[in-house]
Amino acid sequence: MxxxxxxxxxxxxxxxxxxxxxxxxxxxxxxxxxxxxxxxxxxxxxxxxxxxxxxxxxxxxRPDIKRGNFTREEEDTIIKLHEMLGNRWSAIAAMLPGRTDNEIKNVWHTHLKKRLPQYQHNHDRKRNLKQKEQDLVNVSHVKNQNTAYRPLSPPQCSSSDISTLTTSDNLDHNSTTDVSVNKSPPENVPSLDDGFWSEVLSADNSYYGTSNFPAIIADQQFLQFPLSSLVTGELENATSSLSSCEGMDFWYDLYTRAGESAEFDVDNARS
DNA sequence: AATGTCCGCAACCGCCTTCGC
DNA sequence: GGCGAAGGCGGTTGCGGACAT
The missing domain is CATH 1.10.10.60 (Homeodomain-like)
Incomplete structure (x- = not known):
């Protein structure tokens, strides 16, 4: 190692x-x-x-360890708990007698997250990207390596992007921002790693930032609930709001749409 | 059949928290 | 309050088997 x-x-x-x-x-x-x-x-x-x-x-x-495959019920429980608790594997394990945090962590990474649309999409994107890379390598060989291959680089959220996204002083926490979920995100969106999703709702009920995500949700107008509800750790409020805005799809949509254009703003989000 | 790639899992590591002095 | 030891946690790694070519 x-x-x-x-x-x-x-x-x-x-x-x-x-x-x-x-x-x-x-x-x-x-x-x-x-x-x-x-x-x-x-x-x-x-x-x-x-x-x-x-x-x-x-x-x-440990004698009380339950060996063997996870049941469908256990898997569903893990998915639900993960949505609420994030990567708090020990907390999730505490809800599943006989299962260890390590085991749950493994089964999550190897099986369960692939069942979720947002991970599936990312998984497919990675596979497609890899296939494209291979295709391009093959093409470049055919062309006697005259063309240097550069992998696709996702658009970055620059600091100027952040300012575009965070210039709101008139916050209306009670208004409902209806963001339709784009089921077919544009081709050139940032790839998401696991950390992105786990940090949407962090382990200790407070919000932890990622390199890109804070810029996108920093403007509380995007949310159906105040960002402070995450920051102050009101998990129940936060998760209920999450489910009311289609959960992770909602976040993914914001993320992809912000990623496709530096001009992304509240009005676009509401369109 | 041989080779390459992918996947699952056990185990390790570093960091953080808790506890006792 | 400061400090070190111990425990706990989550992220990561590498081995080995399964599967694909």
């Missing part, structure tokens, strides 16, 4: 756990409990760091 090892230099083992190590850990905890994770490996006779032991126990060896 890319990061500096913390255990190896202390002579501690890393990597997959063996059956023998599992047995040692289980036996030790069953007998003595796990009062101090840092001291546990030494006392148990394991060449592992405490952190590794804790992770192995909580994510895999």
């Amino acid at each position: 890319g990061r500096a090892p913390c255990c190896e230099k202390m002579g501690l083992k890393k990597g997959p756990w063996t059956l023998e190590e599992d047995h040692i850990l289980i036996n030790y905890i069953n007998t003595n409990g796990h009062g101090n994770w840092r001291a546990l490996p030494k006392q148990a006779g394991l060449l592992r760091c405490g952190k590794s032991c804790r992770l192995r126990w909580t994510n895999y060896l």
Whole structure:
């Protein structure tokens, strides 16, 4: 892995756990409990760091862990909770007995987010882009490499864009801004990464910015609810407002439409 | 059959928070 | 209040198997 090892230099083992190590850990905890994770490996006779032991126990060896595939109900619950809580995997795991935060995080990234339209769209875009890149590479080969290929670069939200989007002092939090959702966004829109969506509603109910997103929602006229409801952590209000404006599609629409033009403004949003 | 690519998962890392002194 | 240790959390990585070419 890319990061500096913390255990190896202390002579501690890393990597997959063996059956023998599992047995040692289980036996030790069953007998003595796990009062101090840092001291546990030494006392148990394991060449592992405490952190590794804790992770192995909580994510895999704990007797109350439910193994096996997630049920449809569990998956739906995760999707709903993620919409409300963001990437608070431990909080989501607390609602699903027998499931660990790591497991839920994995199943989210590998299965569930692909079911959601906004991720599906992004996923498809990435695939299409990759295909286009390959096609262009092929074409450039045919043309004896006379044409240098440059990947498509998404339009950026510059600081001037931000000023365009944030010059509103007359905020009307009670008015409803009806933004129709563009189901076919323009071709040249910014690509969205996972961080974008997770930060729309951040983990601790407050709003965290992304590089582009703040410029788009900073103008509270775009919202059916005041941005301050996110900032001050009124999750319930925020999520109910989100659902009333078609959830993530609403955000995605704002994002894509802002991305396509620096001239994007409130009037455009209302059109 | 061989090779390349994708995907799922366990495990690791760094950062943040909590707790005790 | 300051500090260090320990625990907890979310993001990321790399291995290995499945699938495609």
